[in-house]
Amino acid sequence: MTAHTCLRWLTLGGGLAVILGTLTGTAAATVSEDPGALCSTLVPPDCSPVVKIKGDLRTKGGIAAAAALRQLGTPFSWGGGSSSGPTRGVGMGALTTGFDCSGLTLYAWSRAGVRLGHYTGAQFRQGRRVPLGDLRTGDLLFFGGGSGDPTHVGLYLHGGVMIHAPKTGDVVRTTQFLNSPYYRAVFRGAVRPA
Known part of the structure; x- marks a missing residue:
């Protein structure tokens, strides 16, 4: 698994997303204002949201x-x-x-x-x-x-x-x-x- 492997991402609302990934076996989370760009950078095209959090x-x-x-x-x-x-x-x-x-x-x-x-x-x-x-x-x-x-x-x-x-x-x-x-x-x- 590479440092750029995304396990899943969560859209949080207000245009933010949390990318849940793996960095040499350690869970990591990154917050981005552009979930589409971050997701496409880190994962294969089949990336899909797992949990959506509504609200600001x-x-x-x-x-x-x-x-x-x-x-x-x-x-x-x-x-x-x-x-x-x-x-x-x-x-x-x-x-x-x-x-x-x-x-x-x-x-x-x-x-x-x-x-x-x-x-x-x-x-x-x-x-x-x-x-x-x-x-x-x-x-x-x-x-x-x-x-x-x-x-x-x-x-x-x-x-x-x-x-x-x-x-x-x-x-x-x-x-x-x-x-x-x-x-x-x-x-x-x-x-x-x-």
Whole structure:
């Protein structure tokens, strides 16, 4: 695989696209204002968008989504992540630099000027609840935990897709959560940070 291999690209709206590629085995993301030109430069002619994110990237949610997308492929690290980016985690994440789920959302929203706690339960209480049918790019999606605090958080992109840091041994990735029997069964709600 060469440094110019594009795996896929995501149109973010406002004429921006994120190119997700591989640089000697490491995931990379590049943002361009001309997705057609960048795509045609980096990939074969069959390049097609995988995810479209509607809305203006100048909104706080759009800024948070773009920041999270730039972290695709970053390792999961329990307790990892800060407003500055990936960090060494704690406990079982102490040897890995990366993000846990709430560290990724904390980082992404900090790029939009919004401060979130580094705990899923705290983030669940930081903002306005949003019905599933009213989701916007950047909204936080919460999962699990029964009647206690949720145990997982992701950031909504568009079309039923979220970006999240799933678990130890994995990396920051996108997931089609609306069509997932697992995620739909443990969905707890969505919050739009203020």
